[in-house]
Amino acid sequence: MRKTLPNSGADWDQLKAQMEEIGSGDMDWRNGRTGMYVFYAGDDVLKVAKEAYTMFMSENALGPMAFPSLKRMEDDVVNMGLSLLNAPEGATGNMTSGGSESIFLAVKSARDRARSRGIDTNDAEVIVPRSAHLAFDRACHYLNLKIVRIPITDEQVADVRAMEKAINDRSIMMVGSAPCYPFGLIDPIAELAATAKKHDLWFHVDACVGGYFAPFARMNGVDLPPFDLGVDGVCSLSADLHKYGYAAKGASTVLYPSEELHAHQIFDCSDWSAGRMVTPTAAGTRPGGAIAAAWAVMNYLGVEGYRKNAQTVVETRQKLQDAVSEIDGLHVHGSPQLGLIAFGSDELDIFSVYGKIFEKQWFTSITTEPPGIHLMLTPAHAPVIDDYIAVLKQAVEDVRAGDSDAKPKQVRYGG
Ligand SMILES: Cc1ncc(COP(=O)(O)O)c(C=O)c1O
Structure with a gap:
């Protein structure tokens, strides 16, 4: 039966208890057994994010004249991002609600620059590596563009030559990931950017996962290839604060090396009955809480806090990577350097292994x-990676022994 709005309101205490009960079936992400969806850097960081969020929860960043506080905090967040990501003088950007919105806006900017050059963009082509996030397909779908996915190399990174071969007179944009979601590997960004520039195409770096992680891993000594706004030919970059920025959900940044490129993102219209609207992002109302929480967490952690977290995560990934490499029949996909890792098997049904682990x-x-x-x-x-490794080893043994009943019917990325 469809739920209806209660006639009279209830006590908050009662509702809170009810909500705790509703949430009792969710994954307990604090215990570290969830390897996706949540980025938890400790209760102290969470407290800062929560309190900062609620301080500005009612304010709306659609109105910077009413709320100069949010404008200032957004500018600070964007500038901290630009500094970390080696942006040139004159670079700019915005906060958005997440990676998908940042990517949508970058694709829109690429499309609108093409339009400004007199190009008919209906079904114009966006060339991405096979491993690029599906947010690009969604953006292309919304913007009436055609996505062209190009197979990746044996090392599971973007194939620059193959992507260059796909360029034709319908192409307007190329993409690389730093790192890609499936394998956590950084595409050859400098080569891709140079190729895009040679053909006068827009080049976007999807650093949604790496934007607020890779700079700190590099400071800690991880030898990373160039991937950021310091690379010649990069026209835009997405970097999420609600991932390794440890901010509250609803926070990403989309950054541009110049005002000129950023100008293609802006919506400016007065063709209705209530005055002119000038806004940079896809949302109308923009939650002040997400901006405030990101500002507070960035200032709370600082470079030292982020470096410490990056060190912990890189060491944890390395430990798992070493363990996987030692388990007979398993191998890691590519050579990850950051916090993401994927591994498979040529001998065993890896989804049965997944099922066994899921059961635990x-x-x-x-x-x-x-x-x-x-x-x-x-x-x-x-703190739990040793447990995970033990569970993984047992799962592999069980599947090898013929116990594969645990194979999940369907595992999805979302939904
Ligand atoms: C590489 C990459 N790009 C984009 C996204 C989309 O980000 P969001 O879920 O914040 O929209 C993700 C999400 O995991 C990602 O890993």
Whole structure:
């Protein structure tokens, strides 16, 4: 039966208890057994995010004249992002609700620049590596563009030559990931950007996962290739604060090396009955809480806090990577350097292994091409990674012994 609005309101205490009961079936992400969806860097960080969020929860960043506080905090967040990501003088950007919105806006900017050059953009082509996030397909779908997915190399990164071969007179944009979601690998960004520039195409770096992680891993000594706004030819970059920025959900950044490129993102219209609207993002009302929480968490952690978290995560990933490499029949997909790792098997049904692990209350993700188990590691995983490795070893033994009943019917990325 359809739920109806109660006639009279209830006590908050009663509702709170009811909501706790409703949430009791959710994954307990604090215990580190969830390898996706949540980025937990400790209760202290969570407290800062929560309190900052509620302080500005009612304010609306659609109105910077009414709420200069939010404008200032957004500018600070964007500028901290630009500094970390080696942006040139004159670079700019915005906060958005998440990676998908940042990507949508970057694709829109690429399309509108093409339009401004007199190009007919109906079904114009956006060339992405096979491993690029599905947010690009959604953006292309909404913007009436055609996505062209190009197979990746044996090392599971973007194939620059193959992507260049796909360029034709319908192409307007190319994409690389830093890192890609499926394998956590950084595409050859400098080569892709140079190729895009040679053909006068827009080039976007999807650093939704790496934007607020890779700079700190690099400071800690991880030898990363160039991937950010310091790379010549990069026209836009997405970097999520609600992932490894540890901010409250609803926070990403979309960044541009110049005002000129950013100008294609802006919506400016007065063709209705209530005055001119000038807004940079896809949302109308923009939640002040998400901006405030990101501002507070960034200032709370600082470079030292982020470096410490990155160190913990990289060490945890390395530990798991070493363990997987030692388990007979398993291999890691590519050579991950950050916090994401995926692994598969040529001998065993890896989804049966996944099922066995799932039975032990571990909630992680998968890859399909090739089949694999996928984890996005955070500081919360450090204390439990040995347990995970033990569960994984047992799962492999069970499946090898013929016990594969646990194979899940369907594992999805979302929904
Ligand atoms: C590489 C990459 N890009 C984009 C996204 C989309 O981000 P969001 O879920 O915040 O929309 C994700 C999400 O995991 C991602 O991993």
